[in-house]
Amino acid sequence: MKRIFLLGLLIVVAAPLPADEGMWTLDNFPSAVVKEKYGVDLTDTWLETVRSSVARMDSGCSASFVSPNGLILTNHHCALSCISQNSSAKNDLEANGFLAATAEDEVPCQTDRISVLIETEEITRQVAAATAGKDDVKAADTRRRTLKRAVQDCEETSGLKCESVALYQGGQHWLYKYKRYDDVRLVFAPESDIAAFGGDPDNFNFPRWCLDMSMLRVYEGGEPASTPNYLEWREEGLDAGEAMFVAGRPGRTQRLLTVSDLKFLRDTSIPHWLLRYVELRGRYIQFAQTSDEARRIVHAPLQGIENGIKVQRKRLDALHSDALFAQKEQAERALKAAVAADPVLAAEVGSAWSTIERANETYLGFRDDYIFIEGGAAFNGKLFNYARTLARAAAEREKPNAARLKPYTEAALPRRKQLLLADRPVYPELETLQLSFSLDKMREFLGPDSTFVHEILGRKSPEALAAELVAGSRLADAAVRAELWSADWATIRASKDPIMRLALAVDDRARALRKRYEDEVEAPVDRAYEKIAKALFAIHGTSTYPDATFTLRVSYGAHEGWTEKGSDVRPWTTLAEIYPRVTGEAPFRLPASWADAEKSMPGGTKFNYVGTTDIIGGNSGSPAIDRDGRLVGLIFDGNIHSISGSYWFDSELNRTVAVHPEIMIESLRSIYGADHLLEEMGIPER
Structure with a gap:
């Protein structure tokens, strides 16, 4: 278990970071570490490309611009609320998919909002000065008021949309300044049967065969927005072992929590949540069996709750790992000892x-x-x-x-x-x-x-x-x-x-x-x-x-598999391998549009793949990017081991799962006839 990294222990012994760990802010990205390990020199220009071309879906996902006309690539499951809102019993976009032939055909996503980070500003000193000398309750109230005023002042002076962000569990406070797009429209979505092929049984597993992609477009003044900073596609994707980077908005990690807080999660919060939602899942399934229409309207909430249950169960398993928890306890004891040995720190931290x-x-x-x-x-x-x-x-x-x-x-x-x-x-x-x-x-x-x-x-x-x-x-x-x-x-x-x-x-x-x-x-x-x-x-x-906070981060790693129970897991799948898994019944059913896919697309087309990058929920929809800033995949999941990444990172087992560019491009061309989108994204005809 020595490969398991525990942040507290690292801090105490000042050891170098192990392989591929961390969801890094752009101002503190470990470029030297990446260069030493992978020979990749990520410049400020590369990081600026990431900042301006990677977006946040405020509903809880990530996305990226892929054309100069506001076209956005994200996951199908990230656009599912929009797809559901525009569906009906007579026009079921979840089941049948959607493709807008022209801009006039693009349909509104009424609850979606896209945010693009423009700049950040640290305000830790201002917050610390405002709360100094106050007791806990007064300090908390003053902190809340100070941050609200800072956000209001920021919006009035910058003309941007501002949010206060606490990093390092409140050790730092920042203002993040965004350009917002409130007019978001659906451009393309495949059928749910192929977007989520394998359903809950395959969720958080690999090998996988999911076309978990969708395309949206942002508008300004009723016209497609001008987005000159966007990612260009690298159609063939990554070579095995090649460096890869994931840029997005990971939702929340809890790697800096104390042992007491982790025990509270293990013994109280997660079991309580599971008791309620496992039963609700059963009621949803029972409701879905009453009619085809009931099945349609409960599909999205049922999919969400099944995902949540699997996540919480695996988090609970991680917190019940005696070896991992013992290392967390050891790290905390070491940090306490380091504080106690320093009279100044002991007085401040107490x-x-x-x-x-x-x-x-x-x-x-x-x-x-x-x-x-x-x-x-x-x-x-x-x-x-x-x-x-x-x-x-x-x-x-x-x-x-x-x-x-x-x-x-x-x-x-x-x-x-x-x-x-x-x-x-x-x-x-x-x-x-x-x-x-x-x-x-x-x-x-x-x-x-x-x-x-x-x-x-x-x-x-x-x-x-x-x-x-x-x-x-x-x-x-x-x-x-x-x-x-x-x-x-x-x-x-x-x-x-x-x-x-x-x-x-x-x-x-x-x-x-x-x-x-x-x-x-x-x-x-x-x-x-x-x-x-x-x-x-x-x-x-x-x-x-710092722990993830649904703000822009970049993680690094390589296109590599792992060893599972003594067997090597190949880091990609191909189209030909999906057909033996097809049963004709959900969730292993192909949509009608894919009936001739075996004949129209090469069987060797790469479908999904994995990498060693450090991700968490919220990274869904993040682009995978190569050393030259090109799009080489679309993150949609992690393997089962990645769920414990909420609390710690295992570099030998945790893996990111992505949709390969080959299957995205080939399906747009051969299955959906979306040549106009390929042309807009600068992808040449075959």
């Missing part, structure tokens, strides 16, 4: 670890209430989410910007409005299922004698109350939501909509729980991690990478 442990004990005392009431686990579904957004937006807009809840600041409101007013389908049967399930879980976890449970359910069953609320609400109508969005707080409070009444009824209790969490858990934990970060910087500087 009992930070025990502070986090006490905060976790405190949180256990009200966690279920917080998760179900403020976290909304008692009220699943779009309708309650709409209602809470409307109620809180009206209430928060009456406050000064710095005093508002973060999701309702001036910087955040446009996204809230976009998601709220998007005219996307709401299916009453699915809403009723989701709400009745969550009300049932509320009663189970909070207890049938809970005062809150009695206030919500009264004498009704979860099923009866959910059916009554959904049937009586008008919030499924986007026009009704638009009218309420423009209403003042008094009008919102007077609403007779039953789900609005529910959201208003629980809001005082929910806000009180939020305040308790902020004061008793978040405030001391944030201050403790700031102190630990000081120790890390004092001992090792910033030559290590």
